[in-house]
Amino acid sequence: MKTKIAVFGCGWLGLPLAQSLQQKGYTINGSTTSKEKINLLKDSGIHPFLVDLNDTNFITNLDLFLNDVEILIINIPPRMKTGDATNYYQKMKLVHQCAKAAGVDKVIFVSSTSVYGNINGDVTEKTTPKPATNAAKQLLDIEQLFLNDNSLRATIIRFGGLIGNGRHPIHHLVKKDVVANGNHPINLIDITDCISVITLIIEKNYWNEIFNAVYPFYPTKEEYYTQTAKNKGLKPPLFTSNKNESGKKVLSYNLVSVKLFDFNTSV
Template identity: 40%
Template structure:
């Protein structure tokens, strides 16, 4: 049994907390939604309101991180980032609390968008050249955590997120045309993410980077057609190819090999 705190119990952090709690771990979580406090309490999970920023609630962060063996940070960047709402500053504000409470292990859910400027097959050893402001911030946070000598940090670069209640095909079928249909697919199901996090927690937390991306060999046209057929969605949009497509295909093989488990979802 380990004492685990999750900073950001949202779309991923919420079911992750429930799963780890059912595995016998002691869980504490943060949320920005007061209505969730009673839900977590009913499930035997301590919860605290924390709005991470340049002036986080010190008492609640202290309560969250006291006696924590592993901190899991699942705070996603916003879809748009204003100058006064810097994502790096949000995570930086938490680091002194991690150090203060002697938390020795951190897991941070990053994103494969850091590979956005690249082409062809990419993996964790591929040099990163972030181009957008958001990707630069994510990459900066990765290095901020990896280079901190006070704790081990595992960086999980997640592909496009899919779950029972979240599937981009619902958006796709509402479009008239889907361009670049011959591009590869870099996605992962929430259940597989949780399975890999469970496995990491069972072992020593490595100071390392892992992609979590399902081995989908279909292009966007074939993948979305397959998924729409599974869900009985129609009509399908018109798909058009990019004649110069050489988009990145992200490998999620490293984490699968290290922990000896395979992806179960989104397979061809």
């Protein structure tokens, strides 16, 4: 019998991830905050659980969700329904405690390259993060919470900007009159590769590690988004550049150079 995996957060990435893992023969618990999604999860062969971080009794539901689970994939971004991210870390501390109490052995925490902040130049997993926003600071704190717990085997994935399956930053950018930092490189990854990276970690047992996950293609934002807008029949926004800053280029060193992972879906 294959491993039982809990996918905490069956949204844009979590749902197709859970479906993919289920199709590979894993037993999957999937969480959602939406009652309307329960049947969708059931129809995909996923055991559905209603777990809402903002609900007063979410710990009870979380305990049920984590019962007999070996691997927990945490895919909950630091955006609370109130629009206030300040309690995100506290909520994740409770998730951490519940996971330990439930006997969860391994954790994948989906983080973000935003933890590197406004660093200029090439960035690898060995680069010291310098988060510039409240949400990014909390992501880094949660990374450390799991990595420093020797009773768990935790791996962190720092994804770049997420695209695919109808999602692309260009739809947001074309609504702006001017977009700053047009000379900075893009750092994006398609959802298909996101799922491949998570699956690789599970199947190869890559635990207690940190992975940057960004497609190795780094044109400037102005070059890339101007062409993308034209390809989609949209009017490109105007870009300004800061010649004193080159922006960060996030390299997936551990994935590509160490694990020899091949990205399959271009951005």
